[in-house]
Amino acid sequence: MEIRGSEGIGDRYIRSTFQSLVQAIIPSSLIIAKALGPVQVPGALELKVYKYVMWVLDHSIALPAKMKINLTSMTKSTVELLDLGAVQLVQTAQNVYPLHINEFPDGGPFSKLSPVDRLRALALLECCEWSLEKVSPPYQNNPGLIPNMIDVINQLTLFGFYSEWTGYGTTEQFSPEMRRVEYFPTGWILSHYPGPSFAYRDFRGFLAYMPNKKEKN
Known part of the structure; x- marks a missing residue:
């Protein structure tokens, strides 16, 4: 199932698919806060975690490896795979x-698909158990890769939601060393993570003394 059209249309198609993906995995939810009462907590879509998932997928394979398997875009290939699963589901x-x-x-x-049915498609x-001849590399005729990739998609969504990614703001699309x-980050608040403690001192055990063999003589 090939994504056709101009580059702009293709980009919107891919972005919308990943938006629907992360929304299904971590939807927004209503929690009861002691001081504030009912509070709407943003999900992965509202926090734009789809940008993280797309960035990692498109930067996770080195260029020589991409050229070897004729891979143009990992996000595009993954969208084709997700669409194939949706079609089979329906x-x-x-x-x-x-x-x-x-x-x-x-x-x-x-x-x-509805959010529940997107998870069912995954x-x-x-x-x-069907032909993968029409999907792009690396999934083409490679059914063994798909279960691993579904795990990766779920994990990346969780990493993006609960890590510092949502706090990068204007630097989120920079290279890692420049972020x-x-x-x-919202994920830190929800998981009660206090943030990094630089130069934090903690007990790491007792100092072990290993006598030299010559000292015994």
Whole structure:
């Protein structure tokens, strides 16, 4: 399933698909805070974690390796895979809810599924039993890679949500050595992580003394 059209349309298609992906994995939720009462907590979509997932996927494979397997874009190939899973889900009548046509209008079949059905499509992909001839590398005719990649997608969403990524602000798309935490990340607040403690002193055990053999003589 190839993503066609101009570069701008293709970019919106890919972005919308990853937006729908992270929204399904970590949706926004309502929690009860002691002091404030009901509080709406942003999910991975609201915190733009999809940018993190896309950045890692497109920078995780070195250029020589990409050229060797004729890989142009890891995010594009992954979107094609997700759409394939969505089509299979609908064609086999395994979707639970009606399609959501208007939520991500620039996306394809995967983004048109309800959040629950997007997760069902991921589960369906893990036990892929159909032809992968029409998807792009590295997934093309490579069913063994898919379960590992589904795990990676889930883990990257969690990493992006609970790590310092959401606090990088204007530096989020910079190379790692140039990024700076501009404000306290939401994921740290939700996980009660106090942040890094530089030069923090802690007990690390007793100093061991190993006598020299010559000293025994």
